[in-house]
Amino acid sequence: MRIFFAVLALVGTLAVHAPAAAQEGSVRQPPAKPVEPCPTGKPLGGVITLDMRWNEGGCQGSTRAVLRFPLVTNLGSTSPWPARIWTGFSATDVDYEISSSGCTGTIDGRACRAPEGKKSGRVTLGTDSPSGFERASVGYLHLEPISPKLVADLLPDEIRNAFTTPIDCGGVSRGDWRAGLAAIAILPQGERRCANDSGFVFCVPPTDCAHPAADVAQDCIAQSDRHAVLPFSGAMSWKSSKAADPAYSGLLSNDVHWDVCCGCGGLSAAAK
Numbered sequence: 001m002r003i004f005f006a007v008l009a010l011v012g013t014l015a016v017h018a019p020a021a022a023q024e025g026s027v028r029q030p031p032a033k034p035v036e037p038c039p040t041g042k043p044l045g046g047v048i049t050l051d052m053r054w055n056e057g058g059c060q061g062s063t064r065a066v067l068r069f070p071l072v073t074n075l076g077s078t079s080p081w082p083a084r085i086w087t088g089f090s091a092t093d094v095d096y097e098i099s100s101s102g103c104t105g106t107i108d109g110r111a112c113r114a115p116e117g118k119k120s121g122r123v124t125l126g127t128d129s130p131s132g133f134e135r136a137s138v139g140y141l142h143l144e145p146i147s148p149k150l151v152a153d154l155l156p157d158e159i160r161n162a163f164t165t166p167i168d169c170g171g172v173s174r175g176d177w178r179a180g181l182a183a184i185a186i187l188p189q190g191e192r193r194c195a196n197d198s199g200f201v202f203c204v205p206p207t208d209c210a211h212p213a214a215d216v217a218q219d220c221i222a223q224s225d226r227h228a229v230l231p232f233s234g235a236m237s238w239k240s241s242k243a244a245d246p247a248y249s250g251l252l253s254n255d256v257h258w259d260v261c262c263g264c265g266g267l268s269a270a271a272k
Contacts, residue, residue, distance in 0.1 A: 038262035045265020061103030091141035098162035110169035114177035231261035
């Protein structure tokens with residue numbers, strides 16, 4: 001799978017490092033008292049902002065992706081609150097804004113540039129039903145505050161391939177500058193995907209319920225509201241170990257910030 005895109009704040013902060021390229025950030029620890037359901041008028045939701053810098057054959061530039069999304073329970077609103085936390089939450093809709101400065105640089109001795117671009121809109125990932133979230137056929141964005149984990153995989157084509165602008169080198173076409181977002185993964189350390197040094201998988205210190213031992217698993221389920229990380233917010237950054245190589249084409253760096261909280265992620269009327 002081709003992953004394009006991918007932080008946390010806290011009572012006390014702890015540095016996070018990936019095994020290969022530079023990756024840093026901080027993580028919010030579980031609260032001292034149980035997490036409560038969001039109040040009326042301030043539903044659970046999130047905002048993710050990603051700032052990426054790319055090199056396309058010598059033409060360098062930046063791309064920004066902003067996602068805003070409401071989160072609904074996977075079980076249904078009548079289920080016990082700890083059970084809803086344990087099974088997690090999913091986004092029914094995502095308002096997206098993809099923008100790019102274009103690129104500039106030299107390719108085969110020619111001065112090249114691609115113009116800037118921007119696209120925004122809304123995609124539906126599922127619906128909120130009395131029995132809980134019902135997923136549509138394409139993509140998902142899922143929160144597990146018990147781990148903590150925030151993952152969006154296989155986002156719809158409107159986001160994954162948002163737009164292209166032509167790279168022009170003095171009247172000679174050199175392909176396209178592409179902007180889009182396929183996926184983001186913020187995972188607890190210890191998961192297999194943490195070994196993925198793509199710049200789009202970030203790993204943070206886990207809670208004691210992320211990979212629970214048998215003697216604590218039952219408590220994690222029954223009292224998940226005492227182990228969950230909500231709000232879930234912060235910032236992380238990644239830089240490619242090949243960023244200084246002029247022959248390298250790909251992602252140079254990625255700075256990510258997100259907020260998941262009661263009242264975050266409200267959808268825009270203009271994006272409908």
